[in-house]
Amino acid sequence: MSAHEEGYDEWLDALQAGNGHALVCPERHGSLPPRRVCPTCGATTLSREPLPETGTLETFSVVHVPAPSFAGDTPYVTAIASFGPVRLTGVLRGVDPSAIGGGEDGRIDDGADVDVGTRVSAGVETRDGAADRVVVFHPIGDDTE
Amino acid sequence: MTEVRVAGVGLTRFGSHPDRTGRDLFATAAERAFADAEVPRADVARLNYGNFIGALAEQQGHQAPLMAEAAGIHAPATRYESACASAGVAVREAVRTIRAGDADVVLAGGMERMTNLETPAVTEGLAMAADDLFEVRAGVTFPGAYALLARLYFEEHGGTRRDLAHIAAKNHANAVPNEYAQFREPISVQDALEAPPVADPLHLYDACPITDGASAIVFVSESYAVDNDIDAPVTVTGAGQGSDRLALADRADLTRTPAAIDAAETAYDAAGIEPEDVDVAEVHDCFTIAEVLAIESLGLAEPGAGIAAARDGVTTADGDCPVNLSGGLKAKGHPVGATGGSQIVEVTRLLRGDHPNSEHVPDARVGVAHNAGGTVASAVVHVLEVAR
Numbered sequence: 001m002s003a004h005e006e007g008y009d010e011w012l013d014a015l016q017a018g019n020g021h022a023l024v025c026p027e028r029h030g031s032l033p034p035r036r037v038c039p040t041c042g043a044t045t046l047s048r049e050p051l052p053e054t055g056t057l058e059t060f061s062v063v064h065v066p067a068p069s070f071a072g073d074t075p076y077v078t079a080i081a082s083f084g085p086v087r088l089t090g091v092l093r094g095v096d097p098s099a100i101g102g103g104e105d106g107r108i109d110d111g112a113d114v115d116v117g118t119r120v121s122a123g124v125e126t127r128d129g130a131a132d133r134v135v136v137f138h139p140i141g142d143d144t145e
Numbered sequence: 146m147t148e149v150r151v152a153g154v155g156l157t158r159f160g161s162h163p164d165r166t167g168r169d170l171f172a173t174a175a176e177r178a179f180a181d182a183e184v185p186r187a188d189v190a191r192l193n194y195g196n197f198i199g200a201l202a203e204q205q206g207h208q209a210p211l212m213a214e215a216a217g218i219h220a221p222a223t224r225y226e227s228a229c230a231s232a233g234v235a236v237r238e239a240v241r242t243i244r245a246g247d248a249d250v251v252l253a254g255g256m257e258r259m260t261n262l263e264t265p266a267v268t269e270g271l272a273m274a275a276d277d278l279f280e281v282r283a284g285v286t287f288p289g290a291y292a293l294l295a296r297l298y299f300e301e302h303g304g305t306r307r308d309l310a311h312i313a314a315k316n317h318a319n320a321v322p323n324e325y326a327q328f329r330e331p332i333s334v335q336d337a338l339e340a341p342p343v344a345d346p347l348h349l350y351d352a353c354p355i356t357d358g359a360s361a362i363v364f365v366s367e368s369y370a371v372d373n374d375i376d377a378p379v380t381v382t383g384a385g386q387g388s389d390r391l392a393l394a395d396r397a398d399l400t401r402t403p404a405a406i407d408a409a410e411t412a413y414d415a416a417g418i419e420p421e422d423v424d425v426a427e428v429h430d431c432f433t434i435a436e437v438l439a440i441e442s443l444g445l446a447e448p449g450a451g452i453a454a455a456r457d458g459v460t461t462a463d464g465d466c467p468v469n470l471s472g473g474l475k476a477k478g479h480p481v482g483a484t485g486g487s488q489i490v491e492v493t494r495l496l497r498g499d500h501p502n503s504e505h506v507p508d509a510r511v512g513v514a515h516n517a518g519g520t521v522a523s524a525v526v527h528v529l530e531v532a533r
Contacts, residue, residue, distance in 0.1 A: 008278050031395075032279060039390065059300070059399065061292030062345040063284065067272055068265040070284045078289045078344070080394045087394035089283045100345065116300045132282045 007034025012133055016124035020051040022086040030085025054140055055083035057118040062097045069130055081120050081137055088122055090135035114139055148367035149243045150377035150532065152250075153182020154490040159358040159478030160327040161260045167196075167203055167359075168215040171256040174359035174483075175216035178252070182363035184375060189363075190248035192222035193239045195232030195255025196482035198270040202258045216252060216361070226482075228274035229431060231255055232360060233485025233516030233525030237384045239364050240527070249369040254361035257480035267355050271481070274519035276392035288352055288432065290393055290520045292344035295434040297399050299346070304452035306346050309433040310337035311456040313350040313475060316430060319462060320472025322501035325487075327356055327478030351433040356478030360486030362493075379493045383418070383528035385411025391522045405442035405517060405524035412513075413444075416528035420444030423466060424509035425495050427488040429517040430473040436460075439515050440468060443526070462505040470495060470502040485516035485525060492529045 011033045014021055022030045023046040025038035037044050060079035063070070070076060077092035077100065095114045120137040127134060155177025157170050171194075179186060194209045205211070209222035225235040232255030239253035259267055271287045272280075280290070298304060314334050320326035332350060340349035370377045387407030390396055397403065413419065423445060430436035437451040445466055446454050454460040460468035471477045471491040474484060492512035494500035503509075514527045 005278060039395070059293045059297040061289050061296060061347075062342070063286060063289045063292075064342045064344065065264075065268065065286065065288065067268050067281065067284065067286050069269075071265070073284070076284060078284050078286075078293065080293055080399075089280050089285060089392065089394045091284050116296070135283050 012124055015122060015135065016133070020122055021048045022051055022084065023047070024049045024085050028085065032086060049085065051083045051122065054119045054121055055081040055088065055137070057081050057092070057114065057116060057120050057137070058087065059116060060092055060114070062100050069132070072129065073127070079137055081122065083122060088135055090122065090137050092120070092137045093125070094138045147244050147246055149240050149381040150365050150367055150370045151362060151379040151381065151489070151493045151529070152184050152365040152370065152375050152377040153178045153180070153363040154493050155181060155361045156325045156487055156490050157359045158325050159356050159480060159487070162357040163260045165357065167199060167205065167208070167256050167258045168211055170258065170357060170359040171212045171254070171361070172215035174254060174256070174361040175252065178254070178361035178363050182375065184250060184363050184365060186216070186218050188250045189218045189220050189252050191220050191242065191251050192216065192218060193225060193235035193251060193253040194222060195225050195235040195485060197226060197228055197231050197257060198273070198481070199258070201270045202262055212256065218252060227523040228518035229429065229479070229481045230485055230516045230518030230523040230525050231482040234386065234523070236362065236485055236489055236527065237386055237525050240381050240384045243364055243366050249366045251364045252361060253364060254359065254486035255483040256359035257482040258357050259355045259480060260357050264355065279392050279394065286344065288344040288347055291432040291434055292347045293393060294399060294438065294520065295346050298434060298437065298452065301400050302449035302452060306338060306348070307334065308452045308456050309351055310334040312430065312433040312436050313337040315455045315461050316469050316473040316475040319470050319502060320476035323472050323477060324501065326472045326476055327354055328472070328476045347432055347434070353431045353474040353479040356480045358478060358480035358483050358487070360483040360490055362486055362489050378532050379496050380530050380532045381527055382530045383412035383414070383416030385409060385415070385526045387524045389522045391519065393520050401448065402438045402442045402517070402521035402524065404521050405439065405515060405526065408524040408526040409443050409515070412526040412528050416530065418511060418528060422511050423513050424511050425470060425492065425506045426466065426468045426513045426515065427471055427491050428468055428473070428515040429484070430469055430475045431479060433475065435517065436468065436473065438521070439517070443513060443515055462502060467505055470500070470505060488514035488516055489527060489529070496529060496531050
């Protein structure tokens with residue numbers, strides 16, 4: 001396990017427990033901890049707001065050449081999803097990476113169960129043999145969670 | 146304000162030199178720059194040196210004084226680190242120093258040694274340019290991050306893997322005559338389409354290689370050039386830099402690169418030019434999609450139109466505005482801490498008429514260099530012009 005990262009680890013703990021949250025400034029700019037000020041406008045008053053239960057997949061990629069710490073997961077789907085005032089970056093689970101992309105047009109196969117705009121939930125996964133926990137997304141309706 | 150002239154440029158051959166130390170690579174580039182400049186080493190007032198993962202690749206920190214030694218100069222030396230934009234930042238500070246009247250001669254450039262590491266270690270090293278907590282721990286690799294940008298670009302503007310393959314084929318074709326390039330073999334669009342995937346929709350030929358190499362440039366003030374009868378026909382007329390949020394997910398717009406837009410605007414304003422004045426450009430194509438985003442941020446293509454520029458022949462060697470006549474990072478190679486300097490070297494050679502691809506731009510007077518760090522959380526743009 002990596003050294004404790006104050007703020008970040010507590011945020012992961014909360015997301016893992018189903019209490020994911022974002023920091024929001026009076027101008028409604030969202031950010032993730034640890035933060036002392038709003039990174040967008042410098043406001044010093046940040047309040048905690050619960051993340052919506054579902055987010056929207058904005059973009060994703062099937063990774064075939066991984067970082068060493070993800071070698072056992074390859075291929076895996078890296079993704080960015082929006083959850084209210086923030087976007088999260090994580091690994092998309094519950095989909096078949098082999099059904100995504102590969103074609104010349106770079107589009108998603110009609111048979112794939114995921115695309116930009118797919119509704120997802122967010123959680124935290126502990127991986128076998130890996131030091132760090134990872135943020136994960138599951139398509140809504142996926143029961144492998 | 147003092148004008149800044151390019152007095153001399155030097156490069157190592159880009160490629161695989163696993164047995165050559167970083168200090169030896171930089172010494173070679175610097176030696177060539179001094180030979181080209183005909184400026185005495187004793188006149189150098191400072192070294193601005195770019196490097197990204199030297200502490201990992203050679204267990205060597207504090208590299209700038211070491212590189213000053215290797216170059217045979219005795220002057221204050223500083224290492225600049227902005228990931229793949231390290232040398233671009235080092236060059237910009239050299240330009241600012243001379244413009245401010247603080248120095249007449251500055252050596253700038255950079256070096257990266259990479260092929261002595263195994264590919265997983267390089268992947269891990271390059272990923273250090275991303276947000277450790279929110280991206281690296283979530284499995285984001287450097288190709289993976291650009292793949293996320295490519296998917297969204299396709300979604301918003303259209304475009305296909307075939308369009309990206311045209312960029313790869315163009316840059317490989319441009320590298321064939323370049324004596325400094327890592328890959329000097331042409332590839333076809335079909336070759337690029339059939340290559341194995343790295344991070345879908347990006348495949349092997351969408352990605353730049355792992356490269357060793359160094360770049361060096363001797364910059365002088367106009368008054369120094371005149372007083373010492375230095376032949377320095379290229380002027381740096383504009384320099385701009387921009388920054389953005391480190392993590393992709395925190396960016397306002399994932400299909401644009403505002404740091405580069407800001408850098409270009411500053412550089413163009415200083416030079417008094419418009420995008421249509423640009424005759425030739427070297428841009429940061431670490432991945433094919435990055436060239437698309439780069440030419441849009443430079444105003445060489447409208448947002449959404451950059452994807453078709455290579456396919457339609459606008460940016461090819463015989464197009465209206467050739468992009469990456471050197472072969473780009475894609476085919477010339479990408480020793481990350483040296484790249485921003487090597488772009489200045491290539492634009493200078495193209496404008497002077499002594500580049501093997503100068504024949505494609507015989508009347509070029511204005512050149513632009515675009516250097517990006519990470520997923521463009523850092524960007525540097527320089528405008529170079531044939532001195533009037």
